[in-house]
Amino acid sequence: MKTSYFILIFICIPATLRTNDNLPNCKDALRDCLRQEVVWTRCFEDRITICIPKARKPIPNFYRWSVNSSNKAEESTDSGHRVHIPAHALQRSKRNDSNSTDYVHITMAVLNSSLFKLGPVRGSRSGEVLGQSVLAVRVGDHSVRDLDQPVRITFRNTNVTERGTCVFWKDSENKNGEGDWSSGGCNTTLIHGEFVCSCNHLSFFAVLVNSKLSVDPVNAANLGYISYIGSLFSVVFTTVTLVMYTCLRKGRFEQSISIHVQLTGALLFLHLSYLLSEWWVWHEADGAEGRVCLTFGLMLHWALLSTFTWLAIEGFHLYMLLVRVFNIYVRKYLLKLSLVGWGIPTATVMACRFSGVYGIHSFHMMGANNGSSTDICWISSATDSHGVVVSYVTVSGYLGLVFLFNTAILGVVVVKLWGQRGKGRMWKDWATVLGLSCVLGVPWGLAFCTYGPLSLPGLYLFSIFNCFQGVFLFLWFLALSRKGRPEHSSVKDSSSQKMETNFN
Template sequence: MNPQLVDHLRVVFTMSFLLGIAAASENDLDLKFCGTWVHGKGALSLDINLSTGCKGLLISANETYLSIDGQITSQCSRSEVISLKNHQEQQTEFCLYWDPLVDQMKLQVGGNNFTLCWPVRLQGSCCTDLSHGQNEPMASYGIRDGTVYTDLISKNTHKAYNFGGQPIQCTILCEQALNRSYTSTSQDTVRKEHICARKSEVEMKADFTGYNVISPFTEGNSVKATAIVHLPPALKQAAKKTNKVVCTFFNSNYLFEEDHNEVKVLNNVVEITVENEVIANLPEPIRITFHHDTIYKTHSRKCVSWDTRKDPLQVNWAMDGCETKQSGEKQTECLCNHLTYFTVLVQLEPRPVRHLLALTAITSLGCAVSVISCVALIIYLFRKRRFKEKFTRIHLGLAVSLFLLHLLFFLTGVLANVGGERVCTWVGAALHYALLSSFTWMGLQVFHTFWSVYKIFIQMFSPQHYIWILVGFGFPIIPVMILGCIGGIYGIREVVPSNDVNNPYLMCWMRTEREALLAHYFINLPILIFLVLSGIVMLFVVYREIKPRDEWKNNRVAFLSIWGLSCLFGTTWGLTFLDFGPLSDFVLFVSCFLNSFQGFFLMLRFWILDCMRKQAGGSYSGSTSSSSSSSTGSTKQRMLQAQEKS
């Protein structure tokens, strides 16, 4: 018999067999085409040209190129040439995989894997049933041993293989995949079941008093309710144009996973929609009960929703509009006041705060004492005779900013629980301003101390008092206003305790979203690093200058000078960078104690210096008697006086 006739008969038989399978099993769920690329020994390339539609797919090859040219995708468009490594052999195995449900195409060539189209959400139209057409003529270079799945189409070498596609609604294809999952145990069919969704439509009639929608999904040979949605009567009142509600249940996070290693979306995702309407701010929330695998107390969980109006293709889960109620380790209830996609976000690797209750108690006590101390220090500085001295104004500015910082920090927990997100936006901005203002005034202390030590050697213009005030209170307004205009930076911040990660401590501060974290890393941390480093350098400078003086031999004076200057220069904040390793708990307690009682320590320093000055009968003063309360103490002033006389 003629070999060419045999080849044609084989093609007819194979296609009849494939069509018989297709007819028996309805539509194809995917395509797998493999073959051997016969090519030359030179440089090889992939020529990719894909566009949307459902006209067909052409797989061709020659001496140097393997080409994938098709119009079968729903969203993916790609046109480029990819260079391959040189092959000493003149043939290379390859396989092309097409998944119409998620619009994904992958190519495997000689052990290299290429994703030509990345998976996306389920689309409206899918291009499937890629039936094989007439082969291109045989040639010396091309594709040999072309197969669909494991069925051989031709053993000869052809220039190209043509496949024609048929459009179909993806929901229909999904229903077929779900129906086949009951009789098939293949991994691919199970994955299709996870990708596809089940829909339930509810008609809200005039006497609608609420309705429970149950999601049935198979687990082995049984049916398991993975989610239950309760639609409240308020939903019918909010829907103006239609009475139909559609609940779509996904049994996989395949299409909804965020690109973060710290959090994970549950396999259960629910979409609730009312056609052509945006439903928000419901007076009675929708209750969604998720049944899931065990989530232990060490992993926090939060109900989240996805606002598709911003970017339907960008996964961005947010906690706005949803409240989380836990009902054990295997059940979570979400109460949400709007319609969109809903699921539960699980913290995989939490970094909870150890001993949060003790740290909160220390902070509250320290802030309360510091507020009272700052008030006393402000009154004391106002009553000083030499109030017009620059150092007094700097001390006063620091006392005012610390008063505001400790007061807001003391009240932040109460305001977060009582005022909610709206109040926390303003309180968080005010707290950030107070923190930056405190850092700025500490930096001015460093600058003024440097000025006082070296001004006798460098004759410079002395800044006016309003310059200090403008810098200390005006500069922090700029970054806070910029961040406020950006929006989404300030709000409720959750501090997770290690003993119960599901009941976090609420405070008003910068949020945990990407923009807020960037603001923290590019504004707060650089300012703090600069302050701590400059403060340490200035401590060394002052120590070197006053160490030769007789007063330094007095241990009490030496300790008070270094301790007081450490508070004034903000070096105690440097402990926050040492919160790691085996001593992290100890460092955290020390840092919390020193910084929360900072206002008290400053008042204590001024009071002790004043007592020492009175006991010494003015021996610590001289021509500038008030200098005992300045940045470097009386020893520096006596040193400067001696240098001036010389």
């Protein structure tokens, strides 16, 4: 009897080991599914159901436990997600297993939203995935849907926004690995600063947030037309300005005009890069992401930084002309300004290039009942935290510094004009102040007015003033060219004349 018992043990143990060896390792489930030519989300759901955690240490972002199907289940993750599954859902997961035990396995996995590829045709839901975090929930061996008592999933509100929508991943019918986010069967509630998703099924869950803009489709189309038309006009007029400067440079031009021309060149690059980026995304709608889009994104970022830098140089030069007017001489002044104006943007974008932040960026504009998104080759809006940091530092932060500096310089100019002309004649100088405001890029500060209750008027004003900035600079260049002629030299301010002589 003992001999038969030991023989049975030696037969059963190796068989059990062989069975476990054939089961996939939970640690490799995601990697294996991504390598296969199948819809990876369905493969992953099946794998995490039957896989075995073979590692001694806990698998990061992977959770599994067993509960009695007659009780509710609650669990939380290290990322701050909490899941509440009612007993009704647990019992539904084993409805076809009459011989199974009363216990069911619950599996959860936290995934990065960059794994989920949106198809070219977007649904009515658009936005950024909250925290770039997607929660996969699986109960038992069967799909669970059409529940009478919903499953509750809580997401920590890391973006501190009150606008969010609970969604789940819906694979495309083409079975090409693409899909879209859908809110069907899910309700969204904001409780104590956290998003609570109540859904009647189990799937891959996330929260889409849109803390940027909220524009209805009609205004979005109008803003698009203003941007395209304004950029086209700016390209034409900045080109004319550069041609005029090239043809007339034999005459004695002031250093100020040379700086204006370099700012005009930066604006020409900016509007050309914008139009090319938009055209490329429209032309290659199904596969815009690539080296060409990366290059256009880098060019657009470089042109924008160059424009901001030359706007700051305009303010610095105006400060030198009107404030420090006594015995100032700067050797190779224009050359040094050029090194700063083109060198800082070049060094910045080269550093960003190695960080891999360029790619497709989606601007989400949502109306009351539907929504849309506009893509452009720019700093990628995919789940890459570096892109968010780069955008805030090199665009919003840099613009804020330039705007504050140039606004202060413009204030000094107004005070000086007020003191020289007197209050009664100030109205005659408003044209000069408005021209200087354009040259100093003060309208760019409207970018900070595109949030809150005045966001829509701010967007229209921002688009009009900045998209047509090339036209305004052309007019300013004409005015300065006429004043630069000898017969008009008498209208110049004496302090300006002295400073221009020292610099030339």
